[in-house]
Ligand code: SF4
């Protein structure tokens with residue numbers, strides 16, 4: 456991440472990455488970005504990000520692949536679409552963030568120990584196996600990978616939800632009847648699932 | 656009164672943390688002659704967490720639901736109360752039109768399980784259904800218990816109005832304001848009505864999300880609201896369940912679903928609308944509503 460503020464030689468930049476970015480949904484017109492900052496201004500999360508959305512666009516265009524893919528920014532994006540609606544150039548930054556997340560996961564570059572990518576992976580596993588997610592199970596599985604002690608922190612809220620019938624008390628998770636069908640469909644969709652299923 | 660029928664897509668939250676949304680939605684809609692028939696064997700909508708892992712898979716998940724609905728309920732609209740599911744479906748429909756290469760991949764995935772996507776079913780949010788298919792006047796006529804004493808901050812969150820803005824403005828929506836007024840509530844001017852609650856990020860990275868939650872709650876209170884009324888399970892969860900972690904609130908502020916207050920105004924009993932499921936109790940407020948404030 457040092458190179459974002461420091462010097463990077465042109466030859467170290469990743470042209471392939473910069474080009475790839477213009478071929479994914481949301482990235483088609485990033486070359487038209489005028490760096491006005493309307494996206495960063497609208498973004499509720501920009502104060503917590505390592506690079507604001509405007510800077511992400513600038514870095515991507517120049518080929519700062521490593522910085523972008525290992526940034527926390529893409530995993531803090533809450534998909535609120537404020538940036539996308541505000542952008543005077545019609546750039547769908549939100550959908551572009553999804554493409555960046557997908558690529559980061561594919562390359563295993565996400566910031567280690569950061570919760571969101573772990574949750575996303577566990578969510579996807581639950582859905583692939585059962586067709587649906589179960590909120591309580593997701594929290595347990597993600598935190599077993601992140602830091603099991605953290606589960607204690609969730610316990611008081613978990614109890615409140617349990618008492619109010621807002622959490623499934625049994626370990627039997629939500630699932631669809633045609634689980635084999637959902638699995639067959641996802642396999643046929645040719646997405647990247649097979650690749651990172653055996654990652655952990 | 657004639658009964659209108661819709662395909663109901665609950666989404667995972669409706670079966671867990673948003674139980675009271677489902678309960679009140681089904682109950683209030685039935686009262687209004689709007690029948691919601693749950694989609695048989697629905698699966699995950701392919702929501703934002705999944706989209707960040709596998710775009711084609713996420714679109715296929717959304718499309719499976721749409722295809723199932725078209726097949727089992729031809730000509731019927733799909734009603735998706737969760738903002739994230741609602742957006743997932745709108746986005747899938749949009750992508751299937753705009754990206755033929757993606758569509759080919761999704762079509763292939765669906766064919767593998769004998770389904771076909773036509774894109775005929777409309778996807779709708781229950782707030783819009785109430786306002787369009789019944790209308791404010793009709794709702795007004797059905798009110799049995801005007802919500803006097805409820806001073807509401809109408810909170811739309813993000814994904815119901817953005818980016819597709821099917822029925823309201825992306826940043827300055829009015830539909831929920833109008834509905835609440837028709838129910839007899841007082842509605843405050845809430846400047847943060849479309850600011851994000853952090854969605855699922857709030858639960859995963861509290862250090863970032865709680866800042867947003869704090870701003871939303873404090874602003875509502877400063878505006879003079881005695882309750883926040885939402886249209887989204889993630890908004891309700893974040894504002895309700897993380898409230899006790901914040902300091903600076905003058906008093907706890909209940910976070911209600913619009914379907915709960917709708918049901919209340921229609922004269923339905925409180926116990927059928929799931930009020931007791933909230934972490935921040937609505938009891939004191941409910942005692943005031945209808946008793947003249
Ligand atoms: S709002 Fe659009 S044009 Fe402006 S900096 Fe952001 S992406 Fe670039």
Ligand code: SF4
Pocket residue numbers: 494497498499500501508531532533534535536537538539548549552851
């Ligand atoms: S969609 Fe993401 S990047 Fe855009 S404003 Fe919302 S949180 Fe920020």
